[in-house]
Amino acid sequence: MTEPQVYRELGLTDAEYQRILGILGREPSSTELAMFSVEWSEHCGYPRSRKYLKLFPQTGKYQALVGEDAGGIVYDDTAIIFKMESHNHPSQVEPREGAATGVGGIIRDIFTSGARPIACLDSLRFGDISNPFNKFIMNGVIDGIQFYGNCVGVPTVGGEIYFNNAYAGNCLVNVMCVGICKKDELVRARAEGIGNSIIYAGSRTGRDGIGGCSVLASAEFKCTDEEKRPTVQVGDPFTEKCLIEATLESLKTGVVTGIKDMGAAGLTCSSSEMAAAGGVGIEFDLKDIPLREEGMEPYEIMMSESQERMLLCVKAGQEKKIIDIYTKWGLEAVKIGAVIEGGLIKIANNGEPICEVPVKELANAPLYDLPWEENRKSKIDNRKLDKPKDLNKVLLKLLASPNIASKKAVFEQYDHMVQTNTSVYPGGDATVLRIKGKPWGLAVTSDCNGRYVQLDPYLGAQIAVVEACRNLVASGADPAGVTDCLNFGNPEKPDRYFYFKRAVEGIADICRQMELPVVSGNVSFYNESPQGAIFPTPTIGMVGIVKDIKKRCSVPFKDRGDLIVLLGKNKEELGGSEYLSVIHGQEAGSPPELDLELEKRVQSVCLTAIEVGIVKSAHDLSEGGLAAALAECAILGKMGASIRLKDTFREDALLFGESQSRIILTIAPQDIFALTDIAMLFALPFEIIGKVGGKKLAVEGPKKKLLDLPVAKLADAYFSALRR
Amino acid sequence: MKFGVIVFPGSNCDQDCFNVVKDVLKQPVEYIWHADTKLDHFDCLMLPGGFSYGDYLRTGAIARFSPIMDSVKKFSEKGRGLIIGICNGFQILTEAGLLPGALQRNKDLRFICKPVELKVQNHKTKFTKKCKPGQILNIPIAHGEGNYTCDEKTLRELKKNKQIVFTYHKENPNGSMASIAGIINKKGNVLGLMPHPERASEAVLGSEDGLFILRSILSSRK
Numbered sequence: 001m002t003e004p005q006v007y008r009e010l011g012l013t014d015a016e017y018q019r020i021l022g023i024l025g026r027e028p029s030s031t032e033l034a035m036f037s038v039e040w041s042e043h044c045g046y047p048r049s050r051k052y053l054k055l056f057p058q059t060g061k062y063q064a065l066v067g068e069d070a071g072g073i074v075y076d077d078t079a080i081i082f083k084m085e086s087h088n089h090p091s092q093v094e095p096r097e098g099a100a101t102g103v104g105g106i107i108r109d110i111f112t113s114g115a116r117p118i119a120c121l122d123s124l125r126f127g128d129i130s131n132p133f134n135k136f137i138m139n140g141v142i143d144g145i146q147f148y149g150n151c152v153g154v155p156t157v158g159g160e161i162y163f164n165n166a167y168a169g170n171c172l173v174n175v176m177c178v179g180i181c182k183k184d185e186l187v188r189a190r191a192e193g194i195g196n197s198i199i200y201a202g203s204r205t206g207r208d209g210i211g212g213c214s215v216l217a218s219a220e221f222k223c224t225d226e227e228k229r230p231t232v233q234v235g236d237p238f239t240e241k242c243l244i245e246a247t248l249e250s251l252k253t254g255v256v257t258g259i260k261d262m263g264a265a266g267l268t269c270s271s272s273e274m275a276a277a278g279g280v281g282i283e284f285d286l287k288d289i290p291l292r293e294e295g296m297e298p299y300e301i302m303m304s305e306s307q308e309r310m311l312l313c314v315k316a317g318q319e320k321k322i323i324d325i326y327t328k329w330g331l332e333a334v335k336i337g338a339v340i341e342g343g344l345i346k347i348a349n350n351g352e353p354i355c356e357v358p359v360k361e362l363a364n365a366p367l368y369d370l371p372w373e374e375n376r377k378s379k380i381d382n383r384k385l386d387k388p389k390d391l392n393k394v395l396l397k398l399l400a401s402p403n404i405a406s407k408k409a410v411f412e413q414y415d416h417m418v419q420t421n422t423s424v425y426p427g428g429d430a431t432v433l434r435i436k437g438k439p440w441g442l443a444v445t446s447d448c449n450g451r452y453v454q455l456d457p458y459l460g461a462q463i464a465v466v467e468a469c470r471n472l473v474a475s476g477a478d479p480a481g482v483t484d485c486l487n488f489g490n491p492e493k494p495d496r497y498f499y500f501k502r503a504v505e506g507i508a509d510i511c512r513q514m515e516l517p518v519v520s521g522n523v524s525f526y527n528e529s530p531q532g533a534i535f536p537t538p539t540i541g542m543v544g545i546v547k548d549i550k551k552r553c554s555v556p557f558k559d560r561g562d563l564i565v566l567l568g569k570n571k572e573e574l575g576g577s578e579y580l581s582v583i584h585g586q587e588a589g590s591p592p593e594l595d596l597e598l599e600k601r602v603q604s605v606c607l608t609a610i611e612v613g614i615v616k617s618a619h620d621l622s623e624g625g626l627a628a629a630l631a632e633c634a635i636l637g638k639m640g641a642s643i644r645l646k647d648t649f650r651e652d653a654l655l656f657g658e659s660q661s662r663i664i665l666t667i668a669p670q671d672i673f674a675l676t677d678i679a680m681l682f683a684l685p686f687e688i689i690g691k692v693g694g695k696k697l698a699v700e701g702p703k704k705k706l707l708d709l710p711v712a713k714l715a716d717a718y719f720s721a722l723r724r
Numbered sequence: 725m726k727f728g729v730i731v732f733p734g735s736n737c738d739q740d741c742f743n744v745v746k747d748v749l750k751q752p753v754e755y756i757w758h759a760d761t762k763l764d765h766f767d768c769l770m771l772p773g774g775f776s777y778g779d780y781l782r783t784g785a786i787a788r789f790s791p792i793m794d795s796v797k798k799f800s801e802k803g804r805g806l807i808i809g810i811c812n813g814f815q816i817l818t819e820a821g822l823l824p825g826a827l828q829r830n831k832d833l834r835f836i837c838k839p840v841e842l843k844v845q846n847h848k849t850k851f852t853k854k855c856k857p858g859q860i861l862n863i864p865i866a867h868g869e870g871n872y873t874c875d876e877k878t879l880r881e882l883k884k885n886k887q888i889v890f891t892y893h894k895e896n897p898n899g900s901m902a903s904i905a906g907i908i909n910k911k912g913n914v915l916g917l918m919p920h921p922e923r924a925s926e927a928v929l930g931s932e933d934g935l936f937i938l939r940s941i942l943s944s945r946k
Contacts, residue, residue: 150835150837150866150868151736151779152736153737153774153775236778237778238734238775238777238778238779238780239778241733241734241736241774241775242734328757329733330733411837412836412838413834413835413836413837414835414837415835415837415866416837417837417864417866417920417923417929418736418737418740418773418866419739419740420740420743420744420922420923420926422929423928423929425930434928434929436743436747549928550928
């Protein structure tokens with residue numbers, strides 16, 4: 001009889017244990033128990049989130065691939081595969097290795113499908129960096145990303161970094177990877193063909209990362225939890241680079257019928273899910289698994305999350321072909337077992353049976369419907385807010401706020417150019433990649449303002465989606481597909497679960513309306529520390545198609561004399577803004593409202609104008625509002641602008657409010673007629689607000705001068721905040 | 725002109741070099757596996773950037789023992805073709821003794837990836853004959869260990885023999901001695917440089933200045 005304490009320590013509930021007894025009709029062995037615990041953890045089986053994840057649309061304006069490890073879209077003859085995943089808790093415990101293995105894991109998810117990884121993005125959240133501990137975590141995470149990403153040869157081309165004390169005890173490290181291959185070269189993550197061989201390739205199995213997904217990822221956090229450090233894996237990017245090349249070379253032989261990486265829950269997950277997907281069984285003996293050290297227990301071998309390992313299903317008789325390729329790349333590859341009839345995963349240890357479990361049941365985690373409780377919405381009264389006297393000072397302070405300031409000091413530590421595709425560098429709205437041999441390209445971005453989601457989960461999550469769309473559109477791309485990384489607190493607490501439920505509903509509704517499929521994603525619960533839960537943060541990763549790579553667009557002002565045009569409408573909104581937080585010390589109110597029809601028209605006009613070829617620069621308005629956006633165009637373009645605004649409401653809301661559905665464009669004066677035609681086509685009013693030129697950013701309101709600052713001074717504030 | 729791109733385990737700019745030769749220069753090009761030894765049919769060898777053998781121990785320190793490196797040495801001694809080492813390739817060439825000096829960690833100990841300005845200090849080499857004297861080239865760097873160092877005697881010789889081919893212009897990003905970004909051997913057939921000309925050879929990537937170097941190599945055979 002297994003003591004309750006044994007399975008509870010593995011993260012299983014009493015009811016789950018009873019269910020295991022029912023499936024097996026007997027007591028589980030220690031190995032079997034361990035395998036159930038990892039497969040049914042939130043990290044692998046999504047028992048607490050699946051109910052709502054089903055709401056996501058799986059189709060959109062482009063053909064969508066929604067599948068096993070990573071999904072994607074099809075454009076032309078190319079499959080574009082992408083996924084985002086979290087590595088929050090490992091990074092909080094051991095920032096460098098935690099972040100590094102986060103990068104390694106998501107890259108494996110992509111090349112497992114047969115696609116070559118071409119870009120990574122990192123979406124990071126930390127506590128206030130004036131606190132040395134938070135800064136230590138941030139520096140460790142960045143170091144881990146550059147260490148792993150630079151060596152492995154996949155460019156780190158974008159992402160975002162936000163700072164808020166809601167993340168002080170529990171940082172977020174969400175990594176997205178994008179890969180491409182010919183659409184008919186995609187490989188499934190399944191075992192098939194009775195008698196075919198199961199081959200283990202890559203690094204040896206060690207004691208690192210045991211219980212990473214069930215123990216570390218699926219429970220709340222206590223301070224630094226140093227005793228959990230052994231549950232963090234250690235990555236080796238050099239091995240991963242060789243593994244990418246060897247695996248892609250192996251897949252080209254045509255003798256690999258299926259493949260899966262060993263990520264969360266290691267060998268347990270890869271073997272049982274490959275068998276379940278193929279409707280077959282798998283049999284192997286642990287004596288054949290390459291081990292890093294002697295004396296490992298069977299359950300340790302099955303749960304280990306050692307990095308850089310793959311499991312392949314290879315046609316019988318063709319094993320040598322594959323083993324030779326891995327050997328050439330200096331990697332181990334051994335046959336460990338075979339595909340069998342009957343849907344059982346049968347594992348022996350030196351001939352002695354230690355596991356016999358039906359894979360369907362193992363891979364089918366329980367489904368829970370958890371209670372939720374609505375949170376009260378916060379309100380602010382704009383009339384009670386003091387109006388700042390010196391708006392110049394406010395703008396400089398906002399530009400130096402780490403949430404708005406340039407992240408150049410960070411992304412210059414990442415190789416963002418290797419593979420020679422990066423056409424618009426990070427630091428603007430979205431990064432643009434050319435695709436060799438094609439007239440088209442891709443734009444990639446990630447986005448989420450957690451403060452908005454905290455204030456209103458449904459609206460906040462929708463804004464994350466439309467803002468990601470605007471980032472793509474402003475770069476000249478048509479938004480095509482979504483991946484997400486849903487970071488929330490403890491789902492067993494009804495107020496936290498409410499955030500999750502409403503955010504997912506928000507994303508699902510808006511994606512359906514924008515004709516965007518959610519092709520892949522990841523849920524990360526239990527992001528709590530003794531200080532409380534994080535801001536709910538459903539990070540949106542998005543990929544768009546730049547139909548003609550020559551028509552890509554970027555943020556910097558380009559030429560003196562160009563007209564500056566505002567698409568959309570300024571509104572008197574301050575709720576949830578960076579201005580309200582930095583200047584008034586409040587994180588309150590309702591996030592800016594979203595008028596979806598207006599949003600769609602703004603995006604259509606912007607994209608059409610870029611595709612016609614009249615737009616010289618474009619920038620989406622977000623944190624810091626109109627003033628911050630104008631400043632960024634000026635700083636990056638190293639030229640000023642003179643602006644005249646007509647709106648008569650509060651000046652701070654006009655300059656720094658974060659109303660949605662706004663983009664600023666610049667065009668040559670003679671193209672104003674072409675732009676007018678396009679705007680009329682979509683019935684969108686627009687406004688010429690000024691002209692590019694000079695060395696200053698000068699903004700006049702209807703009554704008086706609002707801003708007057710040299711671009712050099714703006715640049716100084718913007719670039720200095722994150723420099724050490 | 726026949727190019728060969730040497731692939732060490734962990735090289736990650738090998739495909740970028742291959743592509744630029746094939747698609748932009750439109751010349752025949754092959755990959756050469758580090759365990760091979762035959763190089764006789766090549767006119768130009770490229771040692772690409774990346775992290776050969778993970779750059780464990782020290783950049784280029786393990787790669788210099790690859791079987792191919794003996795053949796590379798002989799290739800340079802015979803003087804029938806050119807050798808260009810970019811980034812990690814430059815580091816391997818110094819470790820192998822084909823070029824003098826060493827590349828230490830950047831002065832602020834951080835990896836740096838950004839476009840930089842290079843000044844052509846010697847436009848009369850086989851790698852720079854298409855450049856004008858003192859021309860400024862816009863080419864990116866991406867390295868953690870690009871801080872060029874040598875002893876004073878070597879530096880005097882490099883200067884005397886005009887072996888310093890490129891220096892960083894205005895800003896020295898990594899602390900290199902005399903702002904050195906690229907050097908050539910005495911014989912004039914082996915070039916090592918930290919910046920990546922293959923990343924600046926197409927308009928879609930923002931600069932075509934790398935072509936001044938690659939086209940110089942092409943014209944050296946005519």
